[in-house]
Amino acid sequence: MWQWLTQLYHRMGSPKWFYELTTPWIPWLAAISIIGTVVGLVLGLAYAPADYLQGNSFRIIYIHVPAAILAQSAFMMMAVAGAVYLIWRMKMAAWVAKVIAPIGASFCLIALLTGAIWGKPTWGTWWVWDARLTSMLMLLFLYFGVIALQRAMESEDASYKAGAILSLVGLVNIPIIKYSVEWWNTLHQPATLKLTEKPSMDPDMLVPLLIMIVTSYVFFALLVILNTRNEILLHERKRSWVKQLLSGQE
Amino acid sequence: MEFNSFAEFIAMGKHGLYIWLSYGITAVIIAVNVVQPILRRRRLMKEQAQRLRREKHNAPSA
Numbered sequence: 611m612w613q614w615l616t617q618l619y620h621r622m623g624s625p626k627w628f629y630e631l632t633t634p635w636i637p638w639l640a641a642i643s644i645i646g647t648v649v650g651l652v653l654g655l656a657y658a659p660a661d662y663l664q665g666n667s668f669r670i671i672y673i674h675v676p677a678a679i680l681a682q683s684a685f686m687m688m689a690v691a692g693a694v695y696l697i698w699r700m701k702m703a704a705w706v707a708k709v710i711a712p713i714g715a716s717f718c719l720i721a722l723l724t725g726a727i728w729g730k731p732t733w734g735t736w737w738v739w740d741a742r743l744t745s746m747l748m749l750l751f752l753y754f755g756v757i758a759l760q761r762a763m764e765s766e767d768a769s770y771k772a773g774a775i776l777s778l779v780g781l782v783n784i785p786i787i788k789y790s791v792e793w794w795n796t797l798h799q800p801a802t803l804k805l806t807e808k809p810s811m812d813p814d815m816l817v818p819l820l821i822m823i824v825t826s827y828v829f830f831a832l833l834v835i836l837n838t839r840n841e842i843l844l845h846e847r848k849r850s851w852v853k854q855l856l857s858g859q860e
Numbered sequence: 861m862e863f864n865s866f867a868e869f870i871a872m873g874k875h876g877l878y879i880w881l882s883y884g885i886t887a888v889i890i891a892v893n894v895v896q897p898i899l900r901r902r903r904l905m906k907e908q909a910q911r912l913r914r915e916k917h918n919a920p921s922a
Binding site: 655656657658659660665666667669670673674677713716719720723724727728730731829833836837839840843844847852853856857 | 874911
């Protein structure tokens with residue numbers, strides 16, 4: 611088991627191996643992303659019953675919740691990739707961290723904007739400085755900080771390191787976001803889904819949400835792979851395998 | 861199906877504006893994230909092809 615893990619680790623560090631491995635994955639990930647989104651949204655927008663309190667506005671949940679979950683998961687993955695770079699100096703990990711940052715920020719922005727729009731008919735206001743909303747805004751600023759640091763310095767190595775350190779420090783914000791709705795009295799409703807409890811949601815509402823959450827992870831994987839492959843092409847362009855690959859396609 | 865007509869579906873009770881605005885903004889952000897790596901890959905490929913051609917061109921005279 612351990613041997614298999616170390617072997618996997620060393621392969622993961624090889625840009626060529628990653629590039630060749632992921633080539634056949636792309637159409638599948640794209641197909642699952644498209645089908646999952648269509649199925650999830652048709653079920654969520656047209657078939658799920660309206661919420662007895664909120665009416666139809668609750669249908670924003672099908673983008674809001676997956677985006678918010680992913681924004682936080684992406685931050686954690688970025689921090690782990692950053693730590694791998696800091697400890698073992700693996701280039702691939704630095705590229706993955708760099709690639710995740712703008713994608714995670716995009717999902718964080720989606721969660722904040724759709725949340726504001728959802729807030730208007732539900733709470734009567736676009737924005738309140740409550741704990742959940744404020745900690746989520748903090749997450750967006752942390753993403754901006756990491757993105758800036760990753761591109762801040764002449765030396766790529768120093769930039770990647772600075773970005774990795776901020777993403778590790780920024781991890782403290784993740785549990786604050788999660789527990790903000792329990793620790794503080796917030797306008798934001800408590801979690802709809804909990805891993806430890808049976809969901810309180812109607813299955814007709816819940817199934818499309820679960821489809822959208824799973825699909826959003828697949829879509830995220832697709833984006834990370836596409837962008838990481840670009841980083842590989844850029845950084846390894848002088849290597850013979852990249853030259854061969856590109857001249858073959860001409 | 862929760863709605864009796866397409867017009868009712870678009871109206872979403874009185875929440876149509878909020879829902880479609882949310883989905884519209886999301887679609888734009890998602891589209892940028894999809895198009896950006898595809899365009900970048902195309903650009904990288906083109907630059908690399910030019911470089912390779914230049915190298916081939918310069919090799920015999922050098």
